[in-house]
Amino acid sequence: MPVTERYFRQENQYAVIHLPIRPNGFGVLYIGGNTHYVDEEQSCLLQHFDKRKLLSVLTEEGYTVFTSNLYGKNWGSDDAVELAEVLYHSVMRKEILNPSIHIIGEGTGALVVCKLLAHLKEKVRSICLLNPSLNxxxxxxxxxxxxxxxxxxxxxxxxxxxxxxxxxxxxxTCYFYETISPIKIYSSTRNHFKWKKDIRLLEEERNRNNLPISILISLEEKKYECGKNLVKFLKKYQTVL
Incomplete structure (x- = not known):
């Protein structure tokens, strides 16, 4: 039976690489929010029913998904950003992947993503934000x-x-205004009500500078059922290797 998860430790934090059966050569860095976790033998992406479905869609399409505990409730701290960068370089050494990756940021994980962009720069192929907290x-x-x-x-x-x-x-405060990497925001009705001003401000600013951004709003109970649409978005930015 093939190995589908590879757990390891970095800076006393657990990380995991979720491996597809048929790799497509592209990696996805998943940065979760305050309820996200990885321990020595489990990942939130496996334990959470709806997130597991999203993970399955990604791995079935051949994506290698990697994530870290990132100190738990990190609130976008510098330590979490630095460890996320270390994780990227570690995975690039361990796996045969295109060095330009996709990033998914969920909830307060978006606070880590926006700072991480300054470190990875041209290595970010696209950005997906799930119910993000932007401020x-x-x-x-x-x-x-x-x-x-x-x-x-x-x-x-x-x-x-x-x-x-x-x-x-x-x-x-950090913003996604400057990165040229395309951004897709998946926001549930409840989250959009909370952060509508921040999300629309980001959309307006990027449109003003001709930087790609799109928003998809769903019902709260269907907030993780974006897998197929998300994959379609990722594939749009894989023509250039």
Whole structure:
């Protein structure tokens, strides 16, 4: 029986490569949000029913999908960004893949993706964002309504950024305005209601600069049923090797 998962450790964090039966030579880096995890023998992409379906669509199409625990609730910290870059180079050494990859960022994982682009630059073939959180300050402002959640979130952010100054952390806003890599946003109705202003601002800015972006809005219960559409988007940007 072929090996379909390869687990390993980097910087005391677990990572996994999900291997397809028939590789197409292209890699997908999956950067999850605050509920994402990888441990010594499991991946959130396998344990979560709907995410497993998305993973299956990708691997059945031949994509090699790799992901890391990235320190858990990292809130887009520099440590998480650096480890994601290390993961990319490690996978490129381990697997026979085209060096130009696709990236999927989910939830607060989008905060890691936007900073990672400055490190990988021309190595990013396309970007898919699933229900993304695009602004850390806005994320924190939403939590102000519940004091308990707000204090916990502040504590998590300060720990992730290794600082005692919350304004230092949330002031380091990053955007997807400059990258030339095409972006596709998959937003559920609930997420779009929360982050409509941020998403539309990004769309308007990229359109103004003639940079490719598209948005697909789905019902909340169908937010992970974008596999076929996502694959179609990825394939559009594989003609140039």
């Amino acid at each position: 850390l300050k806005n994320e924190l402002d939403l939590e102000r309504e519940n004091k308990l959640f707000y204090k916990r979130t502040v504590h998590e952010i300060l720990k992730a950024y290794k600082t005692t100054d919350i304004y230092y952390a949330i002031g380091r």
